[in-house]
Each structure stands twice: as C-alpha cells, then as structure tokens.
Amino acid sequence: MDMSAIAARLGLSGSRPVIRKAGELRRLCDVNFDSSVLGIGEVCKAIICLEIATSKFQVIFDRAEAVRMSGMSEKAYIRSFNALQNGLGVKTTLDMRELGIQFGCVRLIPFVQKGLSLYKERFLAALPPSRRASTDFGRPVFTAAAFYLCAKRHKLKVDKLKLIDLCGTSSTEFTTVSTSMTDLCFDVFGIAKEKKDPKSIKGNRELLDVLPSKRKHEDDSDSSASNESSDDDLDELDLPTHKRRKKMEKEAYNDWKSSVLSSNKKTKTDPAKPKRQAELNFKKPAEVPSAAN
Secondary structure, eight states, X not given: OOHHHHHHHTTOTTOHHHHHHHHHHHHHHXXXXXXXXXXXXXXXXXXXXXXXXXXXXXXXXXXXXXHHHHTSOHHHHHHHHHHHHHHHTOOOOOOHHHHHHHHTOGGGHHXXXXXXXXXXXXXXXXXXXXXXXXXXXXXXHHHHHHHHHHHHHTTOOOOHHHHHHXXXXXXXXXXXXXXXXXXXXXXXXXXXXXXXXXXXXXXXXXXHHHSGGGSOOOOOOOXXXXXXXXXXXHXXXXXXXXXXXXXXXXXXXXXXXXXHHHHHHXXXXXXXXXXXXXXXXXXXXXXOOOSOO
C-alpha cells in the first residue's frame, strides 16, 4: 500500500515532512534487513515508519487506529515497533521543554528534571551492579510519566492520552512506569491523601443538625413533666432510622392485634347458653271458593 494512502487513513495527509521521513525509513529497512524475518508485514512496516516519523516531528499519532489497521494485537504491535526501531538504530526523544510549552505548564520543567534525576539515582541504587550499565532511561515514557505526575501533584490538567501518544507507548507501560516513579519518589511525585472529617462534609453536617439531640437547648426553665416527655422524644430520635421504623411497625401491629381481639370478644357468644332453633311455620294457603257456590 502506498505510504500517502496509509498516512491519509491515519489523519496525517497534511504532514508532508512526516510522509517523506517515513518513506526514507521504509527504504532504509529494505536495505538493512528483511523485516519479514521479524514477522512484520509491509503494511505494518509502513505504519511503524510513520509512527517513528511522527515522534521525530512531535506530531500526534493515533496508535489505536494504527493497531487496528495493522491487524495485530497491541502487544504484538509494540513488539514489532521496538524490533523495527532497534533494527534502524533510531531512538525517539521527548523534550520536556517542548512538553511544557505544548501543554502550557512551563513552570513544571524544573520539578520534572529534579524528579527524573532522583528516580534514576534511587532506581539504580536498588539494582545489582551487573544490571546498572544496561538500564536505559532515555525512553520517552520516563519523561512523559514524570511530566504527568508533576502536573497531577501541582493540580494542573494534562491530557494523559495525548501524552501516551506523544511518547509512543501503551497505556499499560505508562501506568507501570508511573507507579514505579510514585513508589520510589513519593516525596516528589506522590499525593498525600487527607482523611476527611464527616462533620466537615456539608451533607453530613445538615443531617446532624436535623436531630434535636445534637442541638443546644437554651431554655432550661421548663417544668419537670415537659422535660421528661422531651427526654423520651430525644431518646426515640436517637435511635437509628431502621430501628425507629421497626419500633413503629411493632406498635402498629400491637394496636391492630388489640383491636381484632376486642372485636372478637364482642361478637363471641356465651358457650353455656344453649342454642335455640328457630320455629318453622308452614301455613296452608287460603281456600278459594268455587264458582258454583
């Protein structure tokens, strides 16, 4: 498939420098090695070359659409992307100053630099000496994750999905790196969770103010009888809602039961008094005089 047609389907038809750079990378792949040995088809190779070119020119690339067009899973696409990138000897970089300008967070740059340097020191200190030389912190995902965590700590809104697309990684890898940075450098990237007092919440405060037992009674000159009745009412109101409902249902049931029993007593007959059957009176019909008399 033509590179321009693939770029048009990915929304990159207007980026001529990106298309030219992607074509150059594609020809370089054909000269240096056979991409089919790595399990990368021609369409997928063109898409990956376009993504590498967009990272060079800091252009937004729709990776989800690219994965769909390649016909591969996200993990297989990332594996092919890394293999092709290593074969070409190309390393994508992400400048934090350009990120600050693009997202309008220039004041975060010193915090991101400090957090990245501290993370590298602590991460390398936790590794054995044999593995420290092979550790690579130059990948764009580290810069993007540090920038996102600093923005979140300073309560600045940054588009996370846009950052993931810029650094050319997956959401899973971005989350993994962000979690690692938060664990090792909580003093720089972490956010302290404050426990909220229920009384400070508006809804709970209004609910507490509704109960008379929570209010202050200023008038203490009432009679003892009124005080006793008010105490009973307060004790009843102090009960939880479900217990109060059960108490009301029980009282209603007792009232109904007593009314039924009283009505049964009124309609019940005396068993000692014998029952008397009503008399049956079958009267004969009056005789009609005959017409002859």
